Amino acid sequence: MKIIVPMAGRGSRLRPHSLTVPKPLIPVAGKPIVHRLVTDIAKILKQPIEEIAFVLGDSAWFGNDVIDSLEDLAKSLGAKASIYRQDKPLGTGHAIMCAEPSLSGPAVIAYADTLIRADFDLDNQADSVIWTKQVDNPEAYGVVKLNDKKEIVELVEKPKIYVSDHAVIGIYYFKDVGVLKNKLQEVLNENITNGGEYQINDGIKRMMAEGFIFKTGKVDEWMDCGNKAITVQTNAKMLGFLQQDGEEQLVEPTVQLENSQIIEPCFVGDNVKLINTTIGPNVSIGENSIIENSNVKNSLIQTYTTIKNANLDNAMIGNHVTYNGNYISVSIGDYSVLE
Template structure:
C-alpha cells in the first residue's frame, strides 16, 4: 500500500503562520498536521505501508528541513519516502501527476490540510473508496451522489439543489492508482480544465464513465485546518480525543510555579509556566515561557515568550514575544490584534 500526499500549496488562508512554515507542518495538539494525518490513515488501513510520496512546492519554501521531517515520518511507519515537486500550482490533478512514478498499485491519496478520526474496514473489492462526512450544509461542499446500491455515480461541487449530505473530505483509496494516472494523463493531454486548473475529479469522472465502482468510506470526525479559527477549533477537538485515548499530553520537563493546568492541554518539552492558568484546550510548543497569564482555547508554537496576557481563541507562532502591557509593537504582514 502507498500513501500519496499532495501538499504543495502555500496555505495563504492561514497567514501569517504559513509565511515561514508550510501549513502541513503547523503543529496541532503537539504534532504537525501532516504527521497526524498520515499516521491516522496508516492506523485505519491496518496494513504495511510500502511508500509515502509527498508532493511539495518550491524548494525555497519546502526546503531540506521539510524533506527531513517527512522522511522521518515515512521511515517511522516502515515506509520509503519519495519526494516530488509540483513546479506550478495547476490544480489537484496536476499535483498528483507530479508523482506519476509512484502511481501504481493500491494507494491512498490524502490532501494534507485536514485531520480525521475513523475506525472502519476498507472495502478493497471496490475500484475506489472516497472518504465522506455527513454535513449540515451540503451546498457549501463537494458531495457524492449515490445510486440504489450505495455506489457513487457522480461528484457534484456545491450543489444548489439537494443531492446528498455526504461531503468529500479529500481522502481517496484506489485499488490500482495507475488507472487514475492514465485518466489524469488524458485530462492533461487534452487540456481539460475546470476553475482554471486540472482537477482530480475529472480523472475520477472518467473512471466512473468506464464502469469503475466507487463507494464511500465514512469518517467519524473531519477537522479542517484551513484558517486560524478552524485550526484553533481543530486543536481543541484533537486534544479532547487524545485525552480520551489516554495519551500523555504534558511533558515531564515542564517547570511550574504557582500555575494551574486545566485539561485537556498539550504542554511541550522545556516549557516554563509562572503565575499562570493554562486551559482548557491549549497547546504550547517546546521551549515556551508563559508568565502572569490566563490562556484558554489557544495554540502556541515553539520558543515563544508570553507575559501579562489574557488570551482566548489565540494562535501565536514560533519565536514570538507577546506582553499584554505592550506600548511598543513590531507587527508584520497579516498579523491581527483584536
C-alpha cells in the same frame, strides 16, 4: 499500500502562520498536521505502508528541513519516503501526476489540510473509496451522488439542488492508482481544466464512466485547518481525542510549574515554563516557551515564545514571539514582538 500526499500549496488562508512555515508542517496538539494525518490514515488502513510520496512546492519554500521531517515520518511507519515537486499551482490532478513514478498498485491519496477520526474496513468490492462526512450544509461542499446500491455515480460541486449530504473530504483509496494515473494523463493531454487547473475529479469521472465501482468511507470526525479560527477549534477537538485515547504523553516531564496549573486537556512541550499562570482547557504550547502572569484557554501557541500579562482565549501565536498585552483573541505570526 502507498500513501500519496499532495501538499504544495502555500496555505494563504492561514496567514500569517503559514508565511514562514508550510501549513502542513504547522503543529496541532503538538504534532505537524501532515504527521497526524498520515499516522491516522496508516492506523485506519491496518496494513503495511511501503511508500509515502509527498508532493511539495518549490525548494525555496519546502527545503531540506521539511524533507528531513517527512522522511522521519515515513521511517516511523516503516515506509520509504519519495519526494516530488509541483513548481506551479496547476490543481489537484496535476499535483497527483507530479508523483507519477509512484502511481501504481493500491494507494490512498490524502490532501494535507485536514485531520480525521475514523474506524472502518476498506470495501474489497470497490475499485475506489472516497471518504466522506455527513454535513448540515451540503451546498457549501463537493458531494457524492449515490445509487440504490450505495455506489457513487457522480461528484457534484456545491449543489444548488439537494444531491446528498455526503461531503468529499479530500481522501481517496484506489485499488490500483495506476488507473487514475492513466485517466489524469488523458485530462492533461486534452488540456481539460477548471479555472486554469487540472482537477482530480475529472480523472475520477472518467473512471466512473468506464464502470469502475466507487464506494464511500465515512469518517466520524473531519477537522479542517484552513484558517486561524478553525485550526484553534481543531486543536481543541484533537486534544480531547488524544486524552480519550491515552496513547500520547500530552504534558512533557520537563515542564516547569511555578504557582501555576494546567486544566486538561492540554499539550505542553519540552522545557516550557509556566509562572503564575493557568492554562487550559484546550491549549497547546510548543517547546521552550515561557508563559508568565497569564490565563490561556482554547489557544495554540508554538515554540520559543514568551507571553506575559495576557488573558488569551481563541488565540493562535507562532514561533519565537514575544507578546505582552491585553488583547484576548489574537493571531500573531512567527518572529513578532508586541510589548
